[in-house]
Amino acid sequence: MGGVNSDHTKPREISLNDRSVFNMAGSKLVLEGRVSIFSFLCGLGVIIIPFVAAAAGHVDWIFDYLTGVNGKVAVILHLTVINGFLLLIYKGPLYKVAVRACFLGFTCGCGLIISFAETTWTHFGWYMCSLSFFHYSEYLVTAIINPRSLSLDSFLINHSVEYTVAAVSSWLEFTLEKLLLPDLKQLPWLSLMGMLMVVGGEFLRKSAMLTAGSNFNHIVQNEKAQTHVLVTSGVYSLFRHPSYVGWFYWSIGTQVILCNPVCLLGYTLASWRFFRERVEEEEISLIHFFGEDYIEYKRKVPTGLPFISGIRMGS
Numbered sequence: 001m002g003g004v005n006s007d008h009t010k011p012r013e014i015s016l017n018d019r020s021v022f023n024m025a026g027s028k029l030v031l032e033g034r035v036s037i038f039s040f041l042c043g044l045g046v047i048i049i050p051f052v053a054a055a056a057g058h059v060d061w062i063f064d065y066l067t068g069v070n071g072k073v074a075v076i077l078h079l080t081v082i083n084g085f086l087l088l089i090y091k092g093p094l095y096k097v098a099v100r101a102c103f104l105g106f107t108c109g110c111g112l113i114i115s116f117a118e119t120t121w122t123h124f125g126w127y128m129c130s131l132s133f134f135h136y137s138e139y140l141v142t143a144i145i146n147p148r149s150l151s152l153d154s155f156l157i158n159h160s161v162e163y164t165v166a167a168v169s170s171w172l173e174f175t176l177e178k179l180l181l182p183d184l185k186q187l188p189w190l191s192l193m194g195m196l197m198v199v200g201g202e203f204l205r206k207s208a209m210l211t212a213g214s215n216f217n218h219i220v221q222n223e224k225a226q227t228h229v230l231v232t233s234g235v236y237s238l239f240r241h242p243s244y245v246g247w248f249y250w251s252i253g254t255q256v257i258l259c260n261p262v263c264l265l266g267y268t269l270a271s272w273r274f275f276r277e278r279v280e281e282e283e284i285s286l287i288h289f290f291g292e293d294y295i296e297y298k299r300k301v302p303t304g305l306p307f308i309s310g311i312r313m314g315s
């Protein structure tokens with residue numbers, strides 16, 4: 001579900017001059033982007049543990065290693081050592097980027113291990129991979145398309161209380177129903193459908209970000225930057241708000257994966273309401289920025305969100 005980051009007035013943690021040193025002619029990924037990739041991979045490295053255990057002859061099926069005590073200790077040790085290492089090589093703001101990216105990589109790695117283990121938590125493993133990949137890739141793609149707007153908020157991890165409440169509610173619902181109604185959590189065809197929604201939603205959102213480039217900003221802009229141009233090509237020729245369409249189906253898909261009926265309904269209603277308001281708010285600015293060009297675009301192209309038509313002209 002979406003949310004608005006409102007702390008873009010915070011002091012910048014790394015100056016634009018620092019960034020330009022590493023991003024000359026815009027040809028290179030900014031330093032924070034590169035640090036995030038390295039740290040994400042360090043966290044993801046947790047998937048090596050079961051292979052090492054198997055090579056040492058400790059388990060029959062490698063991914064079952066983590067269900068035992070030794071496996072859990074090895075995973076905690078991995079996280080501790082990697083974090084100590086990142087703390088040694090990165091200081092201040094860069095460490096803040098590194099520790100977040102590492103945690104997301106670690107969650108993704110644990111999700112992969114759970115997905116392949118012989119356990120009834122398989123679909124929760126899929127969910128962990130989907131969630132961590134989404135948040136990490138938001139940061140990485142922002143670093144690529146619009147490094148000037150890059151900040152710790154670009155991970156979108158804690159952008160609103162509602163978002164955190166929604167995430168925790170879905171974990172609680174999954175656990176509770178798994179205990180009380182275990183059969184409800186074993187519907188592979190439904191979880192597979194959810195996974196398809198997540199992959200499709202993620203693909204659409206990232207396609208939109210890459211198409212819009214520096215015109216895309218996690219914070220809805222109220223003042224037009226000189227370089228801001230109206231984007232109407234690629235996925236923007238299909239939908240006026242492709243990144244919101246992607247995020248909408250992605251968030252619903254996460255609850256379909258988990259077979260969470262209550263959160264599925266809650267997420268659908270809350271996301272729909274959120275995007276309806278967000279689209280209207282954004283279109284007021286877009287009409288202000290681009291005038292007749294946007295009105296014409298609005299006439300031809302739908303929002304892409306079900307039963308949301310955007311700002312009404314004359315209202």
Ligand SMILES: C[S@@+](CC[C@H](N)C(=O)[O-])C[C@H]1O[C@@H](n2cnc3c(N)ncnc32)[C@H](O)[C@@H]1O
Pocket residue numbers: 208212215216217218219220221229230231232236240241242243244245282285286
């Ligand atoms: C989070 S992005 C979302 C973009 C779009 N609503 C979508 O779903 O793909 C918000 C920023 O994108 C800008 N924006 C939205 N649609 C745009 C378009 N067609 N061309 C250029 N900028 C756009 C808005 O001005 C806003 O600052």
